[in-house]
Amino acid sequence: MLRSLYALLTLFLFCCATSLFVRTAYAQTPPAQTSTAAPEPQLSTRDVATQQATAAASGFDQVVDRAIEREHFFMAQMKQLHPLVETYLQNLKQDKELDTPVPRSDVYFLGRLDMSEGTDDRAFTSPTTAGLGKRMLSKLSNEFAFKFYPLGFAQMVVLDQDFQRKYYDFTFVRREFLGEVRCVVVDVAPKKDTGVGRFLGRIWIEDQDYNIVRFNGTYFPHPRYSYYLHFDSWRANLRPGGVWLPSLIYSEESDQKGRLGQTLNFKAQTRLWGYNLKDLRRNSEFTEITVDAPQTVHDQSQKAQDASPIEAQRQWERQAELNVIDRLQQIGLLAPEGEIDKVLSTVVNNMMVTNNIDIQPEIHCRVLMTTPLESFTIGHTIVVSRGMIDVLPDEASLAMILTHELSHIVLGHHLNTKLAFNDRMFFPDERTFERMDFARDRGEEEAADKKAIELLNNSPYKDKLGTAGLFLKAVQARAPALKNLIRGHLGDSLLNGDATRMSSLMTSSPQFDPKKTDQVAALPLGGRVKIDPWNNQLELIKTKPVAITSAAEKMPFEVTPFFPFLTRLGSATPEKAAPVPEKTAAAPTGQ
Numbered sequence: 252m253l254r255s256l257y258a259l260l261t262l263f264l265f266c267c268a269t270s271l272f273v274r275t276a277y278a279q280t281p282p283a284q285t286s287t288a289a290p291e292p293q294l295s296t297r298d299v300a301t302q303q304a305t306a307a308a309s310g311f312d313q314v315v316d317r318a319i320e321r322e323h324f325f326m327a328q329m330k331q332l333h334p335l336v337e338t339y340l341q342n343l344k345q346d347k348e349l350d351t352p353v354p355r356s357d358v359y360f361l362g363r364l365d366m367s368e369g370t371d372d373r374a375f376t377s378p379t380t381a382g383l384g385k386r387m388l389s390k391l392s393n394e395f396a397f398k399f400y401p402l403g404f405a406q407m408v409v410l411d412q413d414f415q416r417k418y419y420d421f422t423f424v425r426r427e428f429l430g431e432v433r434c435v436v437v438d439v440a441p442k443k444d445t446g447v448g449r450f451l452g453r454i455w456i457e458d459q460d461y462n463i464v465r466f467n468g469t470y471f472p473h474p475r476y477s478y479y480l481h482f483d484s485w486r487a488n489l490r491p492g493g494v495w496l497p498s499l500i501y502s503e504e505s506d507q508k509g510r511l512g513q514t515l516n517f518k519a520q521t522r523l524w525g526y527n528l529k530d531l532r533r534n535s536e537f538t539e540i541t542v543d544a545p546q547t548v549h550d551q552s553q554k555a556q557d558a559s560p561i562e563a564q565r566q567w568e569r570q571a572e573l574n575v576i577d578r579l580q581q582i583g584l585l586a587p588e589g590e591i592d593k594v595l596s597t598v599v600n601n602m603m604v605t606n607n608i609d610i611q612p613e614i615h616c617r618v619l620m621t622t623p624l625e626s627f628t629i630g631h632t633i634v635v636s637r638g639m640i641d642v643l644p645d646e647a648s649l650a651m652i653l654t655h656e657l658s659h660i661v662l663g664h665h666l667n668t669k670l671a672f673n674d675r676m677f678f679p680d681e682r683t684f685e686r687m688d689f690a691r692d693r694g695e696e697e698a699a700d701k702k703a704i705e706l707l708n709n710s711p712y713k714d715k716l717g718t719a720g721l722f723l724k725a726v727q728a729r730a731p732a733l734k735n736l737i738r739g740h741l742g743d744s745l746l747n748g749d750a751t752r753m754s755s756l757m758t759s760s761p762q763f764d765p766k767k768t769d770q771v772a773a774l775p776l777g778g779r780v781k782i783d784p785w786n787n788q789l790e791l792i793k794t795k796p797v798a799i800t801s802a803a804e805k806m807p808f809e810v811t812p813f814f815p816f817l818t819r820l821g822s823a824t825p826e827k828a829a830p831v832p833e834k835t836a837a838a839p840t841g842q
């Protein structure tokens with residue numbers, strides 16, 4: 252079965268270089284199925300040197316034993332959890348002028364993790380396999396042919412699905428802090444003849460509950476004809492009681508040779524979120540009550556009466572809007588209301604106040620959890636993607652994005668109200684992108700651009716739009732290589748065919764020069780918005796600006812490694828959120 256898949260995938264190699272990754276990433280999938288039982292290391296044979304050394308060694312052995320035990324608990328736990336997994340990868344080429352690798356193409360994947368049947372490929376239903384998309388929501392691109400592609404990356408949440416002392420040699424390296432969490436750093440290498448796809452690399456074990464909080468390396472040895480990628484996999488303390496779950500994975504290769512002689516050269520970020528979908532649903536029930544408000548009007552007012560035709564129309568549109576927002580939040584694509592919404596709303600309010608605009612119902616701003624750069628409106632709600640917020644260089648360019656959307660609302664561009672019928676919301680997760688489409692036609696886009704320029708020229712951002720124009724130039728410059736980043740999935744992209752949004756801002760902006768270190772037209776991904784993978788709350792990252800020393804460090808729209816500041820969740824934080832499923836506690840610790 253595997254063999255034939257490889258053969259099939261090998262065919263793709265001739266069509267497209269990227270499919271090399273397909274097979275490569277896919278090869279991550281079967282970790283260590285065929286193991287021959289190695290004899291348990293005999294502790295008694297250890298040479299008794301000094302008493303101190305023995306004590307230290309046994310202390311270390313205990314740490315390793317605890318970590319292994321926790322890892323089995325972790326595996327059992329993961330079988331109950333179904334976070335969203337997003338992988339965004341950039342293939343690189345050397346840029347001679349900048350003397351640094353730059354993206355030449357990109358791949359995007361979004362799916363839902365399901366490890367309930369183990370972590371082999373059966374755990375991930377191929378989206379092209381009839382109707383079984385329940386486990387995997389994936390759409391998004393013509394890269395559909397690469398259906399095995401995401402598996403390899405999702406696999407990187409697991410160190411070894413059957414992590415046993417007998418398969419490995421462990422070497423103490425040092426103690427080290429990751430953020431505020433003190434860790435024991437250990438080098439881990441598989442013993443000989445213990446099967447393919449064991450973990451080889453370094454692990455960080457926090458010294459309170461002995462969870463592995465980071466592991467960096469690859470799987471080894473690789474099977475014939477396939478390769479394992481390197482990765483740096485981070486977990487975050489998401490629940491009290493020492494529950495650490497996968498949150499961020501960075502992967503990169505620059506010298507891995509494919510079988511046909513290609514060199515892998517890419518970098519990729521994988522993010523996980525939406526662990527606590529149950530609570531996101533509960534929140535949504537609350538929203539539904541709000542939708543029903545008109546029917547309970549008689550409780551508050553003696554002059555209850557039917558809505559007038561205009562009111563009814565507005566109410567109908569509002570219902571469609573709330574249905575959609577509710578749905579997007581439920582499945583983990585839209586962040587719950589939070590601090591970033593307020594920041595966005597402030598900018599929108601600035602625009603409205605200075606332009607004397609009064610719109611009812613009130614305009615709200617929300618953030619889409621995903622990386623691709625897009626924005627759109629759902630009724631009177633403006634939605635901006637996390638990736639977009641990350642890469643925008645300043646507030647004026649944010650104002651540009653928001654004002655374009657505000658203009659759609661001001662101009663009365665309507666939401667398709669077919670979504671006001673509740674039954675239209677009963678589609679599986681993975682069809683969200685097909686069923687919901689907020690893209691505008693070209694006419695509406697042009698009208699919104701025109702209106703937005705008018706509004707901006709009458710706002711506090713009027714004299715600061717140079718960077719916004721530069722940002723658009725950077726978008727244009729990188730768009731051919733970053734087709735999967737610079738595109739809309741639910742709404743409109745910054746590019747519409749050969750037209751660039753708000754293009755008139757470009758004419759009045761400075762000359763775009765990627766080599767100038769003091770010209771920052773767009774930021775790297777991941778620099779502004781931090782995700783809480785448990786409840787999807789977003790937070791603005793407050794970091795001091797770092798002085799850029801070379802053009803290579805600008806990395807506009809690019810993927811970079813992760814270095815999260817790890818913290819422990821105070822055990823005193825009482826949360827109404829559901830605890831990790833009870834089953835987990837009783838689950839067997841693997842076999």
Ligand SMILES: [Zn+2]
Pocket residue numbers: 655656659691695696699743
């Ligand atoms: Zn638009």
